[in-house]
Amino acid sequence: MPDDKKVIVALDMMDPVVARDMAKRLSGEVFAFKVGWPLILGSNADIVVDLSRYSKVICDLKLADIPDTNSWVTQKMRENGAWGIIAHAFVGGDSLEAVVKAAGNVKTIAVVAMSHPGSSLFINKKAKELVRVAAGAGAYGIIAPGNDIKMLKKVKKIAVGLKILSPGIGTQGGSASDAIASGADYVIVGRSVCNADDPKNEVKRINAAINTVLAQRNGPAT
Amino acid sequence: MPDDKKVIVALDMMDPVVARDMAKRLSGEVFAFKVGWPLILGSNADIVVDLSRYSKVICDLKLADIPDTNSWVTQKMRENGAWGIIAHAFVGGDSLEAVVKAAGNVKTIAVVAMSHPGSSLFINKKAKELVRVAAGAGAYGIIAPGNDIKMLKKVKKIAVGLKILSPGIGTQGGSASDAIASGADYVIVGRSVCNADDPKNEVKRINAAINTVLAQRNGPAT
Numbered sequence: 447m448p449d450d451k452k453v454i455v456a457l458d459m460m461d462p463v464v465a466r467d468m469a470k471r472l473s474g475e476v477f478a479f480k481v482g483w484p485l486i487l488g489s490n491a492d493i494v495v496d497l498s499r500y501s502k503v504i505c506d507l508k509l510a511d512i513p514d515t516n517s518w519v520t521q522k523m524r525e526n527g528a529w530g531i532i533a534h535a536f537v538g539g540d541s542l543e544a545v546v547k548a549a550g551n552v553k554t555i556a557v558v559a560m561s562h563p564g565s566s567l568f569i570n571k572k573a574k575e576l577v578r579v580a581a582g583a584g585a586y587g588i589i590a591p592g593n594d595i596k597m598l599k600k601v602k603k604i605a606v607g608l609k610i611l612s613p614g615i616g617t618q619g620g621s622a623s624d625a626i627a628s629g630a631d632y633v634i635v636g637r638s639v640c641n642a643d644d645p646k647n648e649v650k651r652i653n654a655a656i657n658t659v660l661a662q663r664n665g666p667a668t
Numbered sequence: 669m670p671d672d673k674k675v676i677v678a679l680d681m682m683d684p685v686v687a688r689d690m691a692k693r694l695s696g697e698v699f700a701f702k703v704g705w706p707l708i709l710g711s712n713a714d715i716v717v718d719l720s721r722y723s724k725v726i727c728d729l730k731l732a733d734i735p736d737t738n739s740w741v742t743q744k745m746r747e748n749g750a751w752g753i754i755a756h757a758f759v760g761g762d763s764l765e766a767v768v769k770a771a772g773n774v775k776t777i778a779v780v781a782m783s784h785p786g787s788s789l790f791i792n793k794k795a796k797e798l799v800r801v802a803a804g805a806g807a808y809g810i811i812a813p814g815n816d817i818k819m820l821k822k823v824k825k826i827a828v829g830l831k832i833l834s835p836g837i838g839t840q841g842g843s844a845s846d847a848i849a850s851g852a853d854y855v856i857v858g859r860s861v862c863n864a865d866d867p868k869n870e871v872k873r874i875n876a877a878i879n880t881v882l883a884q885r886n887g888p889a890t
Contacts (some may be wrong), residue, residue, distance in 0.1 A: 460740065482733070484740040490712040510732040510756055511704070512784045518682065518706040534732055536758055538786015562734045564760015567801070568794055579789070 451477040452626065452656045453649050454504065454611065456636035457497070460488035468640055469500040475649045477632055478502035478529060494526040502529035504611075508557060509533035513544035520548035530555050532589060535576040536569055542583035553587065556580035558601055561591035561614045573597060577605050587611055587631070593620030595628050602629030615652075617641075623655045627663070673699040674848065674878045675871050676726065676833065678858035679719070682710035690862055691722040697871045699854055700724035700751060716748040724751035726833075730779060731755035735766035742770035752777050754811060757798040758791055764805035775808035780823055783813035783836045795819060799826050809833055809853070815842030817850045824851030837874075839863075844874045845881045 455476050457465045465485055472479075479501050485493060486505075497503045505528045509516045520531050530553040533545045546554045558576035560569055569576070573590070580588050585608060590601045592612030602610060612630035614620040616638025625633050635652060642648035677698050679687045687707055694701075701723050707715060708727075719725045727750045731738045742753055752775040755767045768776045780798035782791055791798070795812070802810050807830060812823045814834030824832060834852035836842040838860025847855050857874060864870040 458737075460744075482737055483729075484737060484744070486709075487713050487741065487744045491709050507705075508732045508737075510730045512782065513786075515680075515704055515706060519709065522682075522706070522709045536732075536790050537782065538784065538789045538791075540784055540786040542786075560734065560759065562760065562762055564735075564762040564764075567760045568758045568790070568797075569760075572790055575790075 450657060451475065451653060452632050453622070453639075453652050454478045454480050454632050454634045455639050455649065456480040456482075456506070456613065456634050457485055458482065458636045458640070460484045462489035462493050462496070465493065466496055468645065469497045471646055472639075472649055473500035475646055475653070476501050478504050480504045480506050480532075480634055482506040482508075491522060491526050494523060494528050498527040498529070503527065504530035504532065504553075504555065506532040509541075509545060510537045511541065513540050516541050517544040517548040520545045520552070524549060524552045528552055530586070532557060535579040535583075535588075536572070539579050539583050542579060542585065546584045554583070554585045555587045555589055555609075555611055556583070556585045557589045559590045559594070559597050561593055561618065570597065573601055574604060577601050577608070581606070581608060589613065590630070591620070592622070592625035592630055592633055593618050595624060598625060598628045598630060605629075622652045623659045626656050626659045672879060673697065673875060674854050675844070675861075675874050676700045676702050676854050676856045677861050677867075677871065678702040678704075678728070678835070678856050679707055680704065680858045680862070682706045684711035684715050684718070687715065688718055690867065691719045693868055694861075694871055695722035697868055697875070698723050700726050702726045702728050702754075702856055704728040713744060713748050716745060716750050720749040720751070725749065726752035726754060726775075726777065728754040731763075731767060732759045733763065735762050738763050739766040739770040742767045742774070746771060746774045750774050752808070754779060757801040757805075757810075758794065761801050761805050764801060764807065768806045776805070777809045777811055777831075777833060778802035778805070778807045779811045781812045781816070781819050783815055783840065792819065795823055796826060799823050799830070803828070803830060811835065812852070813842070814844070814847035814852055814855055815840050817846060820847060820850045820852060827851075845877045848878045848881045849885070
């Protein structure tokens with residue numbers, strides 16, 4: 447049976463105790479967890495080892511350095527059991543290739559568009575070229591905003607062979623169903639799950655909504 | 669007396685013991701130390717506290733995230749005694765302003781150009797615009813390559829009121845004297861100091877070469 451879980455929960459807290467507790471509660475219901483520098487700094491890189499007991503862990507590092515430095519950081523996260531690493535494509539193919547190479551079996555996911563106002567100045571104008579950089583570097587997937595359907599559809603058209611992971615769902619305005627219907631393979635949800643009265647139920651609700659969209663797309667089972 | 673030390677030593681190692689030893693040896697001779705994610709991951713953010721005993725510490729994080737995340741990471745490094753934080757300008761003014769705001773008295777230094785081949789694809793083409801983003805966000809300074817004199821001179825012309833910190837010196841091909849003569853305020857040197865037989869003497873030698881350039885520029889003392 448294919449993995450029908452399409453929700454990645456962003457653990458956007460700094461306290462490792464809170465993060466571990468949330469991961470434990472959501473274990474078995476999510477596709478993966480996403481952790482960033484604030485949580486890693488709130489503890490250390492071992493948090494990735496800990497959280498990997500509950501699901502796959504994607505390290506959202508937004509790496510944007512020279513190839514050597516990108517490589518060293520990726521290597522460390524690989525050693526700690528990360529399933530995926532998020533890096534910027536904006537710094538060029540060589541920096542992204544350094545991540546792919548150091549990552550080995552760990553998935554490299556490249557940022558090609560963002561959703562905050564400042565991203566319209568440079569990054570989002572280059573989204574299509576950034577998808578090509580990601581594909582050229584051998585990335586597994588790309589990050590494209592789930593609350594900007596026009597952008598999502600634009601990158602989907604050319605993101606052949608690349609998985610699309612979409613943040614900006616829930617509190618940030620995007621709808622999981624719309625994002626999936628527009629080409630996202632996975633949705634990344636933070637606050638609207640972690641701040642829910644029943645986070646596990648909220649993930650189930652989002653997954654159910656997504657599976658309705660997928661069932662409509664795929665037609666009736668035969 | 670003004671601080672006549674113009675050398676920032678990049679502690680590009682992952683081992684905190686080696687980094688602390690080098691910092692101790694170079695204490696009093698450098699303008700600051702630069703540390704990045706590899707060293708922070710090799711220990712934890714407390715390494716910034718430790719190294720601050722020996723000189724100012726610039727955290728080269730190349731932050732490139734949404735405003736909230738940039739802000740959280742900056743706040744953490746500020747609490748740990750960082751003197752400066754390096755962030756990307758290409759993610760836009762709001763993300764950089766979030767760093768400046770969270771940094772308070774800590775200096776924000778924005779990347780406007782890099783020196784690896786991939787940087788020519790997007791970032792370096794936008795260097796002038798990135799300088800304007802840095803100035804607009806209230807940054808203290810910018811990062812521009814010391815081994816690309818043409819680029820350095822180009823950004824110097826418009827970097828009014830911004831300090832210029834230049835990496836790429838030594839092993840990476842740039843000359844400290846040339847960089848300072850072309851507009852850099854400080855040079856960032858890594859391997860050619862840390863791998864020298866006598867690192868302290870190497871820093872002194874670079875500082876002396878820089879001071880010769882500055883003396884020529886300023887004319888004879890009266």
